[in-house]
Amino acid sequence: SAVISQKPSRDICQRGTSLTIQCQVDSQVTMMFWYRQQPGQSLTLIATANQGSEATYESGFVIDKFPISRPNLTFSTLTVSNMSPEDSSIYLCSVRAGTRTETQYFGPGTRLLVL
Amino acid sequence: KQEVTQIPAALSVPEGENLVLNCSFTDSAIYNLQWFRQDPGKGLTSLLLIQSSQREQTSGRLNASLDKSSGRSTLYIAASQPGDSATYLCAVGTGANNLFFGTGTRLTVIP
Numbered sequence: 262s263a264v265i266s267q268k269p270s271r272d273i274c275q276r277g278t279s280l281t282i283q284c285q286v287d288s289q290v291t292m293m294f295w296y297r298q299q300p301g302q303s304l305t306l307i308a309t310a311n312q313g314s315e316a317t318y319e320s321g322f323v324i325d326k327f328p329i330s331r332p333n334l335t336f337s338t339l340t341v342s343n344m345s346p347e348d349s350s351i352y353l354c355s356v357r358a359g360t361r362t363e364t365q366y367f368g369p370g371t372r373l374l375v376l
Numbered sequence: 377k378q379e380v381t382q383i384p385a386a387l388s389v390p391e392g393e394n395l396v397l398n399c400s401f402t403d404s405a406i407y408n409l410q411w412f413r414q415d416p417g418k419g420l421t422s423l424l425l426i427q428s429s430q431r432e433q434t435s436g437r438l439n440a441s442l443d444k445s446s447g448r449s450t451l452y453i454a455a456s457q458p459g460d461s462a463t464y465l466c467a468v469g470t471g472a473n474n475l476f477f478g479t480g481t482r483l484t485v486i487p
Contacts, residue, residue, distance in 0.1 A: 270417070292473065303380070303477040304420075304465070319474065353419060363408050363427075365467075365475060367420035 263288055263358035265368035273374045274344055281340045282371045284354030289334035294355040295327070298370070304353065310337050344375045378403045380468055382478035389456055390486050397451040397481045399466030404444050407471035411440050411451050413462040414480065420465065424451070456485045 264287040274280050284293065295307040307327055308318045316329040330338045341348050354368040379402045389395050399409070408427050412420040424433045424440040426449070432441040439452040453460060463482045467475040 265419070294473065301479070303479045304467075304475075305477075306474045309473045317473075355420075363410075363469065364422050364425050365410065366422065367412075369417060369419040 263290065263356050263366040265354055265356065265366060267352075267354055267368040267371050269371060270369065271372040271374075273376065276345050276375055278344055279340055279342045280344065280373060281338050282352055282354075284337045284339070284368055286335045286356055286358070288358055290356040290358050291334070292357060293331065293337045294365075295329065295337075295339045296353040296355060296367075298351040298353065300349070307339070307352075341373065344373075346375045349373055349375045378406075378468055378470060378476040380466055380476050380478040382464075382466055382481050384481060385479065386482040386484075388484040388486060391456060391458060393456050393485075394452070394454050395456055395483070397453070397464050397466075397483070399449040399451070399478055401447045401449075401468045401476070403470075404447050405470070406444060406468050408469040409440075409442055409449050410467045410469065410475070411438075411449075412465040412467060414465055415462050423464075453483075456483075458485045458487050461485050 266285045268283045293310045296304045298304045307322045308316045310316045310329045310331040312331045328340045351370040353370045381400045383398045410425045411423045426442045437454040442449045463480040465480045466478045
């Protein structure tokens with residue numbers, strides 16, 4: 262299994278500003294995933310972050326808006342840039358870990374409200 | 377693109393009742409299917425993972441079935457308890473990195 266922590270747990274931000282969300286895992290993992298869950302919606306994958314390479318973004322998400330860092334095998338950050346109220350969501354970090362590597366583990370999420 | 381639907385969106389049952397949550401997906405070419413529960417402020421917890429070659433998985437009072445050909449999965453919860461109250465999410469893995477999630481079923485078990 263994997264234990265994932267995220268910071269901050271929640272934040273209220275003004276439009277036009279940026280917020281960086283941190284994700285820490287208690288074990289080394291190759292791939293880390295960032296998801297977004299908008300109010301009343303299902304989770305949507307933003308990007309996959311591999312250590313030592315550029316993140317891979319899903320359709321509809323771009324690096325300029327959601328830059329990602331992956332400096333080592335236990336840590337990643339997601340920045341939500343130039344925020345607007347439409348960015349108000351829960352952002353979740355996720356990894357696959359353990360002997361059953363298909364099982365996916367999620368952090369507690371960062372609840373973001375943009376005014 | 378894979379689309380995942382969960383019915384019902386919300387469900388309230390008295391404690392002790394058995395219940396079934398439903399999940400359907402549009403593309404049967406899946407790699408696996410997972411059921412998660414989501415508790416407010418606690419992220420998602422993986423409950424059961426079914427490989428595409430499997431028909432069901434069991435863990436305690438939970439049993440998940442998979443019918444790939446019809447694009448359906450069910451999560452059966454036996455003898456429900458108030459602690460089972462949460463949102464239950466179904467997610468389909470396609471072999472790539474992405475999991476396609478349903479919008480969930482919000483379950484309330486009434487003491």
